Amino acid sequence: MVSVLELPSPRLEEWRWADMGALRAAADAPQRAAGVDPKSLFLDIDGPRLLFVDGAFEPAHSMPGPVTIARMAAESAHPLGSLAEGEGWTLSLDREAAAGTVQIVHIGSGCDSQVPARIALAESAAASVVETFAGHGWANRLTRIALGTGARLMRAVRLVQADGFVSIRDEAEVGEAASLVSIFLGAGGAGSRIDGAVTLAGKGAFAEMGGALLTRHEQKQEAAVAMRHAAPDGTSRQLWRAVAADSSTASLAARAEVARDAQKTDGEQSLRGLLLQRTATVNLKPELEIFADDVKCAHGATVGELDARALFYLASRGIPEGRAKALLTHAFVGDAIGRIGDEAVREAFAADAEAWLEVAL
Amino acid sequence: MLRIENLHATVDGKEILKGLSLAINAGEVHAIMGPNGAGKSTLGYTLGGRPGYAVTGGTVTFDGQDLLELAPHERAAAGLFLGFQYPVEIPGISNLQFVREALNSQRRARGQAPLSGGEFLKLARAEAAALGMDAEMLKRPVNVGFSGGEKKRNEMVQMGIIGPKLAILDETDSGLDIDALKAVGEGINRIMRAPDKAVLLITHYQRLLDYVRPDFVHVLEAGRITRTGGPELALQLEREGYAPVAA
Ligand SMILES: Nc1ncnc2c1ncn2[C@@H]1O[C@H](COP(=O)(O)OP(=O)(O)O)[C@@H](O)[C@H]1O
Numbered sequence A: 001m002v003s004v005l006e007l008p009s010p011r012l013e014e015w016r017w018a019d020m021g022a023l024r025a026a027a028d029a030p031q032r033a034a035g036v037d038p039k040s041l042f043l044d045i046d047g048p049r050l051l052f053v054d055g056a057f058e059p060a061h062s063m064p065g066p067v068t069i070a071r072m073a074a075e076s077a078h079p080l081g082s083l084a085e086g087e088g089w090t091l092s093l094d095r096e097a098a099a100g101t102v103q104i105v106h107i108g109s110g111c112d113s114q115v116p117a118r119i120a121l122a123e124s125a126a127a128s129v130v131e132t133f134a135g136h137g138w139a140n141r142l143t144r145i146a147l148g149t150g151a152r153l154m155r156a157v158r159l160v161q162a163d164g165f166v167s168i169r170d171e172a173e174v175g176e177a178a179s180l181v182s183i184f185l186g187a188g189g190a191g192s193r194i195d196g197a198v199t200l201a202g203k204g205a206f207a208e209m210g211g212a213l214l215t216r217h218e219q220k221q222e223a224a225v226a227m228r229h230a231a232p233d234g235t236s237r238q239l240w241r242a243v244a245a246d247s248s249t250a251s252l253a254a255r256a257e258v259a260r261d262a263q264k265t266d267g268e269q270s271l272r273g274l275l276l277q278r279t280a281t282v283n284l285k286p287e288l289e290i291f292a293d294d295v296k297c298a299h300g301a302t303v304g305e306l307d308a309r310a311l312f313y314l315a316s317r318g319i320p321e322g323r324a325k326a327l328l329t330h331a332f333v334g335d336a337i338g339r340i341g342d343e344a345v346r347e348a349f350a351a352d353a354e355a356w357l358e359v360a361l
Numbered sequence B: 001m002l003r004i005e006n007l008h009a010t011v012d013g014k015e016i017l018k019g020l021s022l023a024i025n026a027g028e029v030h031a032i033m034g035p036n037g038a039g040k041s042t043l044g045y046t047l048g049g050r051p052g053y054a055v056t057g058g059t060v061t062f063d064g065q066d067l068l069e070l071a072p073h074e075r076a077a078a079g080l081f082l083g084f085q086y087p088v089e090i091p092g093i094s095n096l097q098f099v100r101e102a103l104n105s106q107r108r109a110r111g112q113a114p115l116s117g118g119e120f121l122k123l124a125r126a127e128a129a130a131l132g133m134d135a136e137m138l139k140r141p142v143n144v145g146f147s148g149g150e151k152k153r154n155e156m157v158q159m160g161i162i163g164p165k166l167a168i169l170d171e172t173d174s175g176l177d178i179d180a181l182k183a184v185g186e187g188i189n190r191i192m193r194a195p196d197k198a199v200l201l202i203t204h205y206q207r208l209l210d211y212v213r214p215d216f217v218h219v220l221e222a223g224r225i226t227r228t229g230g231p232e233l234a235l236q237l238e239r240e241g242y243a244p245v246a247a
């Protein structure tokens, strides 16, 4: 579909950790069976369900409810986001409407798939959206989000593609007293780039973007997120955990910008990396740019290994080494996955992380 | 039950245990006392198999098998319990999850069926109650935010749930107020005073020995047992310190 792919250069600061070689290889990969049953990827939660196979909507396997399907342009200046045009989905809710949990499953069988999406919640509307990426190839997504006054969106995205590449670009505007929580889990074999630009546009907005990236072998995953506080009394949270095994690389760049009149901003960035082997790499880049004078912005960034004292404590109680490592690592990523509000979704994500650990450790 | 012969061990290349011998039979309680830095904790860690504690000579058998050949978790499954002088804090893992994993790992290793969630919870609640620990603390992350005394009580709750054959308790009495000391002492007697079990108490003070009466008291100095006696030796050490005894 994308014949001559123009990709961002690693010479650009925001793209220096991006694995565009893996993206290109995924886009050029020959098609083969996805090898997954879509039914197994929908969680046992009532609500609308949508299946996209290679970027095409599958009505026979979907119950879209309030979600509509149409061709859309990629209204973004982002180098990858702007490529995501074609058939896409829109969740648009009127004032005080509630959509429950919308599940969207994306399955790829190779090549590339481009899906634009739009979530627009009017005043006091509420929705939860869970997305799952499985199969192969390059999945490229642009999701534009607009939350009206007091609207609430809980978003949970898991990347469990066996291989290939997933690139996600979120562009969100959070209105007055509205709340956006987006949690990502990278627990598959695919490379990834999770890219977000969230503007806290209304007074008292709350925005959170975070998650856990688990990498192994030669895999590279990264998240690059910017929170822009444009109005007073906003709260933002960026809590990311990276676990890297073998010779893999996980990179986290989190940025918070506080505009001059965004007084009383409360921002928090917590970036932590765990190296399962010393051959692995975790890159962390917390950034703050503050122009207001009355703000509270906490940030922490640390990379370490599993605590040898804790490992011996578990072993001394009879827990075998592999299991002890899995428990400690799971606890480490639990901070991030624990931010998912819905228990069934949280448990499903935790189970994916657990399954990853069982193989990686 | 435990037979240590001429044990030599190094930590970071430095010899700390220098030919230590000790035999503990089923049904016995032994106390090891000694000055700071004598190697008491090193003995516990070496028996537990802590990485970095290298045995350079001697033998240790536990119930007739070579203890030193076993991985740390296998030693636990064989019935060894190490009560830590400084119990480790583990954020993100609840006490219940931790001890259930521990108990069921041991049970699996011994070819026993794991306990169900319900069975385990009942056992855990009973042990917490017996040791005067609030059942709510079972749900909290392991030792996180616990006071020194609460951590030691928690070690005893774990011991009660796991039910080991041999407990090596490293300064379980330090940091305890008098009520906690009594609870811990009673716990040790209740859990470990049995014909098929044994205890090695590592302690600085005589006061725990008022509650858990030892059959033998040993003095560990500079990596060796330098003197062995009965409970009266602990009283004598309390009065006179270590120097006259060693002289
Ligand atoms: N990790 C370590 N590295 C080097 N030396 C150590 C280490 N741990 C303990 N030691 C040394 O080993 C000796 C015995 O320590 P320890 O067994 O803790 O004594 P005790 O418990 O009797 O007070 C001390 O000299 C101590 O400084």
Ligand SMILES: [Mg+2]
Binding pocket: B040, B041, B042, B085, B171
């Ligand atoms: Mg000590």
